[in-house]
Amino acid sequence: MHKKMFAQLDEELYIEKMTNGLQVCILPKKDFNKTFATFTTKYGSIDNQFIPLGEEDYIRVPDGVAHFLEHKMFEKEEGDVFQKFSMNGASANAFTSFTRTAYLFSSTSNFEKNLDVLIDFVQAPYFTEETVEKEKGIIGQEITMYDDNADWRLYFGAIENMFKNHPVKVDIAGTVESISEITKDHLYQCYNTFYHPSNMMLFIVGAVDPEEVMNHVRDNQSAKSFEPEETINRRFADEPDTVNRVHHELKMDVQVSKCMVGIKSDAKEISGKELMKKELAVNTALDILFGKTSKHYTSLYDEGLIDDHFSYDFTQENNFGFALVGSNTPDPEKLSAQIKEILLNEVQSPSITEDQLQSVKKKNIGGFLRSLNSPEFIANQFTRYAFNDMDLFEAVPVLETLTLDDVHKAFSSLVQEDRITSFYILPKENA
Amino acid sequence: MQLDEMKIRQDGLNIRIIQTKKFKTNQLVLKFKSLLSEEKVTARALLPYVLQSSTEKWPTTALFRSHLDDLYGASASVDVNKKGEYHILTFAVDIANEKYLQDNTPLTEQALNVLNEMVFHPLLEDGAFSRKVVESEKRTLNQKLKAVKDDKMRYASQRLVEEMCSGEAYALHPNGIESELEKITPEKLMEAYQQMISSDEVDLYIVGDIDSGQMEELCKEKFSIASRDNVKAIQKNIAIEDSKKIIEKQQIKQGKLNIGYRSNTFYGDSDYLSMAVMNGILGGFPHSKLFMNVREKESLAYYAASRLESHKGLIVIMSGVEPAKIERAETIIEEQLEAIKNGDISDQELSQTKAVMTNQMLETLDSPRGIIEVLYQGETAGIPVKIQDWFDGIDRVTKEDVTEAAKKLLKDTTYILTAKEVAESA
Numbered sequence: 127m128h129k130k131m132f133a134q135l136d137e138e139l140y141i142e143k144m145t146n147g148l149q150v151c152i153l154p155k156k157d158f159n160k161t162f163a164t165f166t167t168k169y170g171s172i173d174n175q176f177i178p179l180g181e182e183d184y185i186r187v188p189d190g191v192a193h194f195l196e197h198k199m200f201e202k203e204e205g206d207v208f209q210k211f212s213m214n215g216a217s218a219n220a221f222t223s224f225t226r227t228a229y230l231f232s233s234t235s236n237f238e239k240n241l242d243v244l245i246d247f248v249q250a251p252y253f254t255e256e257t258v259e260k261e262k263g264i265i266g267q268e269i270t271m272y273d274d275n276a277d278w279r280l281y282f283g284a285i286e287n288m289f290k291n292h293p294v295k296v297d298i299a300g301t302v303e304s305i306s307e308i309t310k311d312h313l314y315q316c317y318n319t320f321y322h323p324s325n326m327m328l329f330i331v332g333a334v335d336p337e338e339v340m341n342h343v344r345d346n347q348s349a350k351s352f353e354p355e356e357t358i359n360r361r362f363a364d365e366p367d368t369v370n371r372v373h374h375e376l377k378m379d380v381q382v383s384k385c386m387v388g389i390k391s392d393a394k395e396i397s398g399k400e401l402m403k404k405e406l407a408v409n410t411a412l413d414i415l416f417g418k419t420s421k422h423y424t425s426l427y428d429e430g431l432i433d434d435h436f437s438y439d440f441t442q443e444n445n446f447g448f449a450l451v452g453s454n455t456p457d458p459e460k461l462s463a464q465i466k467e468i469l470l471n472e473v474q475s476p477s478i479t480e481d482q483l484q485s486v487k488k489k490n491i492g493g494f495l496r497s498l499n500s501p502e503f504i505a506n507q508f509t510r511y512a513f514n515d516m517d518l519f520e521a522v523p524v525l526e527t528l529t530l531d532d533v534h535k536a537f538s539s540l541v542q543e544d545r546i547t548s549f550y551i552l553p554k555e556n557a
Numbered sequence: 558m559q560l561d562e563m564k565i566r567q568d569g570l571n572i573r574i575i576q577t578k579k580f581k582t583n584q585l586v587l588k589f590k591s592l593l594s595e596e597k598v599t600a601r602a603l604l605p606y607v608l609q610s611s612t613e614k615w616p617t618t619a620l621f622r623s624h625l626d627d628l629y630g631a632s633a634s635v636d637v638n639k640k641g642e643y644h645i646l647t648f649a650v651d652i653a654n655e656k657y658l659q660d661n662t663p664l665t666e667q668a669l670n671v672l673n674e675m676v677f678h679p680l681l682e683d684g685a686f687s688r689k690v691v692e693s694e695k696r697t698l699n700q701k702l703k704a705v706k707d708d709k710m711r712y713a714s715q716r717l718v719e720e721m722c723s724g725e726a727y728a729l730h731p732n733g734i735e736s737e738l739e740k741i742t743p744e745k746l747m748e749a750y751q752q753m754i755s756s757d758e759v760d761l762y763i764v765g766d767i768d769s770g771q772m773e774e775l776c777k778e779k780f781s782i783a784s785r786d787n788v789k790a791i792q793k794n795i796a797i798e799d800s801k802k803i804i805e806k807q808q809i810k811q812g813k814l815n816i817g818y819r820s821n822t823f824y825g826d827s828d829y830l831s832m833a834v835m836n837g838i839l840g841g842f843p844h845s846k847l848f849m850n851v852r853e854k855e856s857l858a859y860y861a862a863s864r865l866e867s868h869k870g871l872i873v874i875m876s877g878v879e880p881a882k883i884e885r886a887e888t889i890i891e892e893q894l895e896a897i898k899n900g901d902i903s904d905q906e907l908s909q910t911k912a913v914m915t916n917q918m919l920e921t922l923d924s925p926r927g928i929i930e931v932l933y934q935g936e937t938a939g940i941p942v943k944i945q946d947w948f949d950g951i952d953r954v955t956k957e958d959v960t961e962a963a964k965k966l967l968k969d970t971t972y973i974l975t976a977k978e979v980a981e982s983a
Contacts, residue, residue: 134658134659209844209909216913217920267878268859274811379808381704424617424619427618434701454700485623492653498581499580500924501923
C-alpha cells in the first residue's frame with residue numbers, strides 16, 4: 127500500500143494493486159458520517175465488439191448489453207441484492223456510461239459488511255434465461271421513459287449527428303428491439319471478459335481507517351480464485367473526423383424548442399496527461415467564450431435566445447470526444463447559427479486574454495475544492511481519470527500551467543467547420 | 558449525534574451558525590418565507606432572478622459573475638420552492654475556505670458581502686427595478702413555466718397536485734402562474750420586494766470551518782432586519798368523500814400513474830415519524846413494497862415510489878408504466894397499501910426501513926446544504942430540530958404505529974398521463 131499526500135488540500139490517498147490485478151484506492155474523510163464505495167469496471171456501452179475471454183475471434187453483441195448486465199448483477203439465486211444492503215442500512219445503486227459500469231453504495235454503519243456485499247455480488251454472476259426475460263420488461267420501460275425525455279433525445283440526437291460508426295452513437299440502454307436479442311450467454315460472455323479484477327477499480331471515500339479496510343479487501347480477494355490477467359481485445363469501427371450529418375431535428379410533444387450544437391473531436395487515440403491537457407484547455411476556452419462573464423452569454427441572453435438551461439461542456443475519452451453547447455430557445459436556428467459563428471470566429475481571430483485565463487483558473491481552483499466536499503465526486507471522477515491513465519489530483523496543477531497558446535491550439539484543432547453539427551427538438555404542431 | 562450549532566435572534570433575523578471541519582468550502586444561505594398565495598406567487602418567483610441579475614455594485618450578470626470568479630469561483634445561486642403552503646425564496650453563496658488555498662486572504666466576509674449586496678442592494682431606476690432586467694427575467698421565467706410540461710415526470714407530479722388540492726394554496730406552482738407574468742411591471746415587482754423585505758420570515762444559515770463568534774459579529778454588522786411577526790400557515794385536516802380520477806393524453810410512449818393520498822399528518826405531529834416510516838415501507842426505497850412488487854415482481858414499471866409531503870399532510874405515489882398496463886399497476890399499488898393497513902409488514906421490512914432512513918439522515922448531514930435543509934425543515938414548522946430526537950423517534954416506531962398511520966390515508970386523486978394511441982400489450 128502506498129500513500130499520496132496532498133498537504134495543501136489536507137487529503138491523503140492510499141493505493142494498492144491486489145495480486146489479482148484489482149486497483150484499490152482509499153481516501154479517508156475524518157469528520158464524515160458516511161462512507162461511499164464504488165466498484166467499477168472499465169466496460170461500457172461502447173465496448174460492443176471484442177474477443178471473448180478464451181476465444182479467438184471478435185464478436186459483436188446486441189446494443190445495450192453492458193447496461194442490461196448491470197441490472198442483472200443485482201439479482202441472485204437467493205434474491206435481490208438491494209435487500210442485503212438495506213438490511214445493513216446502506217443505499218446502493220449502479221450506472222452504466224459509454225466507458226464504465228459502476229456499482230456503488232453509501233452507508234453510515236456496518237461499512238465492512240456492506241463492502242463485502244458489494245465486492246461479492248459483483249464477483250458472483252448469476253444469470254438464468256427466466257430472469258433475463260423478466261428484466262426485458264423493466265428495461266423496456268426505462269427505454270420508453272428516456273424516449274419521452276426531450277433533454278435526453280436532444281443529447282443523443284446531437285451525438286448521432288456527430289458519429290457515423292463509433293458505438294458512442296448507440297443509446298446506452300439499447301433499444302426495445304436490441305435488448306430482445308440478449309440472452310444469458312451474452313451476459314456471461316461479457317461478464318467473463320470485462321469483470322476480471324485487473325479491469326476494475328475499487329474506490330472508498332469516507333469515515334474509514336485505510337489500513338484496516340485495505341486488509342479487509344486483501345482478505346476478501348485472496349479467498350477467491352481468478353483466471354490469470356489477460357489483455358482485453360476491443361475493436362472499434364473506423365470513424366471519420368467529420369460529422370455524420372450536419373443537421374437533424376425531431377418533433378416531440380413539447381412546448382419549448384431545444385437546440386444543441388455538437389463539435390466532434392478527432393478519432394486519434396489519446397490518454398494520460400495529453401488527454402487531461404486537451405480536456406482542460408477546451409473547457410477553459412468554452413468557459414471564457416460562453417460563461418456568464420462572457421460578452422457572448424450576455425448578448426445571447428439579452429436577445430432572449432438562451433435561458434438558464436444554457437450549458438456547454440467538452441468530454442474526451444480514449445478514442446472519441448465531443449463538445450456540446452445548447453439551450454432551450456424560442457429560435458433554434460438563430461441560436462445555432464450564432465453559436466457556430468462564435469466558435470469559428472474565435473479560431474479565425476482569437477480573443478481570449480491572459481486576464482480571462484487567470485480568472486478561469488482561479489474559479490476552477492475554488493470549484494475543485496467544492497467538489498472535494500463530495501465523496502461521490504471523488505470516487506467517480508478519480509476512477510474515470512484513472513481508466514484514462516490520468517490522476518484527478520493532477521487536474522489543478524495541470525490547469526495552472528495552461529498557457530494562452532495551449533488553449534488556442536486545443537480549441538482550434540477541435541473547432542473546424544466540417545466537425546460541427548446541430549440538432550433541434552421542436553414542438554409538434556397540434557400535438 | 559449533535560451539531561455544533563449556535564442560534565442568534567437579531568431583531569427580525571434568525572441566525573444559525575454551524576461549525577464543522579467536514580467541508581473545504583463555507584456555505585451561506587438566506588431564506589425568505591411567506592404564505593403561498595395566488596396574487597403574490599408570480600412576482601415573488603421572479604424576484605430572486607431579478608435580484609441576482611443586477612445590483613448597485615454589479616449592475617450586470619457579467620460583472621457580478623466576474624467578481625465571484627475572482628473570489629476563487631464563489632458560487633451564488635437562487636432558488637424558489639414551496640414547503641407545504643409556504644413560499645420560500647433562497648439565496649445561497651458557497652465560497653472556498655482559504656485554509657486550503659495558497660493565497661490566505663479571508664473570503665467568508667466577502668461571501669457575506671455578496672449575499673448582502675445581492676439581496677439588499679438591487680439596481681434601481683426611478684425607485685423601481687430596471688425595466689430591461691425585469692423584461693429579460695420575465696422571458697426566462699415564462700419559458701421555464703412552459704417547459705414544465707416538457708418533463709413528463711415533473712408534469713405529472715404537478716398536475717396531480719393541481720387537481721388534488723384545487724382551491725388550496727398548495728395547488729400553486731412555486732414558479733408562479735403564466736398568465737399573471739405579463740402583468741408584472743417593475744413597479745409591481747418593487748412592491749413585492751418591499752413586502753418580502755418587510756414581512757417575510759428571514760433565516761440565515763452559515764455552515765463551515767469558521768469562527769462562530771467572529772461570524773456572529775459580522776452578521777450583526779452586515780444585516781439589519783426589522784422585527785416582524787411569524788408567518789404561520791393553517792394546517793387543516795381534509796376529509797375525502799369520493800376520490801377523483803383524471804386522465805390526460807399526450808403523444809408519449811410511457812404512461813405516468815400518480816396517486817395522491819391525504820395523510821392529515823403534519824411535521825411535528827406525534828405520529829409524524831410513524832407516517833414517515835410507513836412511507837418508507839410503502840415506496841421510499843428499492844427494498845420497499847412498491848419497488849419490489851410493481852417493478853421487480855411484475856416488471857410493470859421502471860420506477861414506482863412514494864413521497865411524503867411533510868408540511869401538507871400528503872403521500873404521493875409516482876410510477877412510470879406502459880400505457881396498456883396502467884390498470885394492472887393501479888391494482889398492484891392498491892394491494893401494497895392494503896397490505897400495510899392489514900399489518901402485513903415483515904420484521905425485516907421494518908428494520909430495513911429504519912436502518913435506511915437513519916442512514917439517509919446521517920448522509921444528508923454530510924453535505925452543507927443538507928444540514929441547512931434538515932434544520933430549516935423544522936424551522937418552517939416552528940419546531941426546532943433535535944437530530945438525536947429524530948433518530949430515537951424513528952427507532953421507537955412499531956409495526957402497529959405503521960399500520961395505524963396507513964389506516965389514516967385517504968385516497969384523494971388519481972392522475973393518469975397516457976398515450977394518445979395505446980399499443981396492444983404483448
